[in-house]
Structures are given as structure tokens and as C-alpha cells.
Amino acid sequence: MTAPPDPAQGPAEGATATRRAIPEASVARLAVYLRMLRELAEQGAETVSSEELAVATGVNPAKLRKDLSYIGSYGTRGVGYEIAPLRHQLEEALGQNHAQSVALVGVGNLGHALAGYGGFAGTGFPVTALFDIDPDLVGIRINGIVVEHVREIPRVCAERKVTIGIIATPGPAAQGVCDQLVSAGVRSILNFAPVVLQVPDEVEVRKVDLAVELQILAFHVARRHLEANASTEANTGAGVNGHTVNGTGGLLQ
Amino acid sequence: MTAPPDPAQGPAEGATATRRAIPEASVARLAVYLRMLRELAEQGAETVSSEELAVATGVNPAKLRKDLSYIGSYGTRGVGYEIAPLRHQLEEALGQNHAQSVALVGVGNLGHALAGYGGFAGTGFPVTALFDIDPDLVGIRINGIVVEHVREIPRVCAERKVTIGIIATPGPAAQGVCDQLVSAGVRSILNFAPVVLQVPDEVEVRKVDLAVELQILAFHVARRHLEANASTEANTGAGVNGHTVNGTGGLLQ
DNA sequence: AGCCGCTTGTGAAGACACGCACAAAGTTGC
């Protein structure tokens, strides 16, 4: 919280990390491009233009090119991007070449599903540790991984070099679990519990809030309803004006 | 896509919908405030200041007040907000008073978890219809709801007045399912499949992409790694500069 | 070999969101 926005401390000049500083919003989209590139590669394509890739991923072509420019990608003008090298460059930029090790805490309904979710393993994020507090769950295997007791978090995370933690516990348990992950050295956490986690500044938390997603949709349903009524009852009849946010977003744009 | 950003068409003057036009980002946060208000109400609190509510939800107090101002909320200066009325106002603004009916398509790993997810029912989003294409799943009950075949989407959605659809199918099946939901009159869709859905302009799609979330975290892990190395190897030793985005965000901010 | 058409990379303008800081408004205490 209140992460000090880097108080004008620009360290002499870039040189360090990826290139300069990639905007959060761009990082999210880069991940989407990467997945699409994999798909295209599987289909045997060799090159792709910003236009094509943009349409396939649902973004503006100019935005896509700017995103790619952050990682210093070089396409060839007049042709497009070669898929193989671009894919490689994206994987490197997104940290896919260093194998990440993921721990998942909370093997309830949602956690169980996430543990078995092919989308993770398939894209290079092996879940290597599972934890729960329920004695009935501790000891069972899911996808070949044994569920350990939450109290083992420090030991197991250290042993398996966990770098990313997923919290899929009920709300009240989340903060405690989070503290344990942090003290085990985990610096990146994906939180599905509907609470705001308190963490030190150097820890990054992303929150996925399913109930909020539904509520956002409900809001637009209600808005549409009101608009429709308004134009039916009183007004001109200028047509409902299919305005609609269609925000492929949330994560993206 | 390319939703025309309302080409300066300001319809004479507001009057219609909620008040004027609530920014997307604010809507997401309003949903969070609402949940916290419910929690506070349960604990017996009567009033809450913007400061308290802001801390509890992890946002800036000024931002919170501005968000509330969009729905025309009136707190009392010197005191704060009365929880009960504010909660009511939020529920109305977010479309919680009109009962929404949710259909979930794809009762695999993830879908099964979502169907049983308490976070939905608990906040007024009853899942009233389940669909799958797998004959082994069609007919079973989850939380008292019978899984129907995907081909029944039009009939069942009409009968149960479904307004929101959740797609939790594998990627390749998503577009087809989406088309069916749209033709059944569903105008708001929450998509967990890793594909970009093509929909008419008046349909709103929100995408939740779990693999992308992990990839974003992995990016920051890699960045930290590089920074740490850079400062260990060559440089001054000015300290790693615990910069770190901590973007409680994704959905929110 | 030179020209033409296509596609990239990016400067600059616009839109949006954030957060400060302060006036307005209410409450409590004397």
C-alpha cells in the first residue's frame, strides 16, 4: 500500500532490467500475445502482422506495436513479425525461461480446481506444492502432488524454491496464510480470497475477485435496463444507442 | 470492440441512468466497498468514515469519496457515512436489488468449483442454471441444480430469465457457447476461457484469465531477479530499492 | 536497379484516472 512511487530516484539511467519500464497494462497484454503466438506456431504459421495479432487478441494494432516496442522487439517492416523469435523474446521478457515454482494454499472447491487447471501447467507454471489446514485433505494427492499441512509452508516452499503463491482459502484464513508465504520468502501472491492483504512493500499481490466481476456485470445489466426503460417510456426513441463497454478487460486493457 | 466512445452525443443532459456516468474503475471499487459495508453491518457498526472504509478496502480516502459521489451518496460531514443507507444505495446502483439470474456453462474442474462457490450465492448472485456437453455430467446435481445439456441453453435461459452467463469451458468450445448465450438473450458474460470472444456490440464480456495473472507475477519475479543481480554484481550497492508494484489491482484500480 | 506498396516504430495529442488540498458543512463542548 502506498508504495512510494519511486521518489524521483531514477538510477543514473536504465541499463538494468528489461529495457526501461514496461507499463503494467502492457505486461498483461504481452502475456496474451504470447499465448496467441504459441497457438499460431502450433498451427504452423511463420509470420504475423500487428494487424492480425491485434485482431486475434482483441486489441488496437498501434497499442500492440507499442507494447512490443517496450521489449525491444524487431519486426520487419513490410512483412510483420517472425513468430518464433518474437515468441522467444516474449518468453524471456515475461520470465518464462526461468522455471517458476507455484504453491497453492487452500484446496477447497476453488483450490482443487486451480490445482488441476491445465491452463497453468500448459503454460509453464507447474504447481509444485499444495497446502490446506483440513486434516481430511492433508495427505491426499491431486495431480500427483501431496497436500501438506499449512504449517509446513516455510519448509516446503524453501525446499521447492517456490516463487509464486496462490491463496484460495476462505477470507478469514487468507491473511495468516499470506504472512506465512511472505516469511517463507514468496514475493508474488495471487489472491482469490475476498480480503485486502497486508504485506510488506516488496511483496506484490494481485487480487482476483470473482464476486466483484459478477457485480460489475450486474451493474451494466441494471444500467441497460434503466436506459431501455427511459427510452421506451418518455423519450425520443433515438434508439437505445448500443453503447456498452464490452471491456474485454478487467485484466487487460 | 471499438465501441464508439459515445461521439459527443451527450443526450441533452443526464437525467437517464444512474446519475451521469460512472467510470469503470470506480464501479469495480464500489463493489468492494459494498462487500465491506456488509461485513461492517454484520459486526454491528452503524457509521463509518471514508478514512476507515478506505483503509479496510485498500484505497485512497479521497478516491473513495469521489467514487461514492458518483452515485450521489450523502454522508454527513463531521461524522461519516451511515452504513445501512449507504449499503442500500450501493446495492441499488450496482443492480443488486433486481435479482440477477446466472447461468454457468462448463461444469469441469473450474466450473464445478464456481457452481459451488459461496462467494456468489452469498452476495446475491444465485447460479440458477448449469450446462455441459459431456453426457456423464448432464443430469447430475450440483448444489441442487441439475446440469442440462448445452443445447438446452436457449430454452432454459429464457425460462429462468438468465441475465448473466459464465463461460468456464475449454477454449475451443467457448465461442460456440457464447453464441448460444447471446442468442438466448444474455447480454453480460464472464469468460474464463482463454480466448477472445466475438460478440455483438451490445453484449458485454469480461475476461478472467488465470494464466495471464500468473504470467504477470512471473514477470515481476524475473524483474526483481534481474535488479537484484544487477545491484549485487556491478553496482554501487545502493540497496535493491524495494520498488515493487503491489498492484492490489488487476480487477480494481 | 529503381519504384511502389505494405508494415513497423514512435511523436504528439487526447482521454482517463489519481491524489492533493481546501472550502463547505455538520457536530460536539463549553
Add this chain to the structure above:
DNA sequence: GCAACTTTGTGCGTGTCTTCACAAGCGGCT
């Protein structure tokens, strides 16, 4: 009834993200 304190509501400067539009560069065709 007045003064001091508290907290809301919001105008405005700032920074970030998005989008347009165009120059620069590359390949293919004649």
C-alpha cells in the same frame, strides 16, 4: 449560541494509458 474540531465533497494539477497519424524501412515487381 459560539468556537473549535472533524469529515465530506470536489476543483485542479499530475502522471499514465490510449489512439491517431505519419515518417522510415523493407521486400517484391517490373
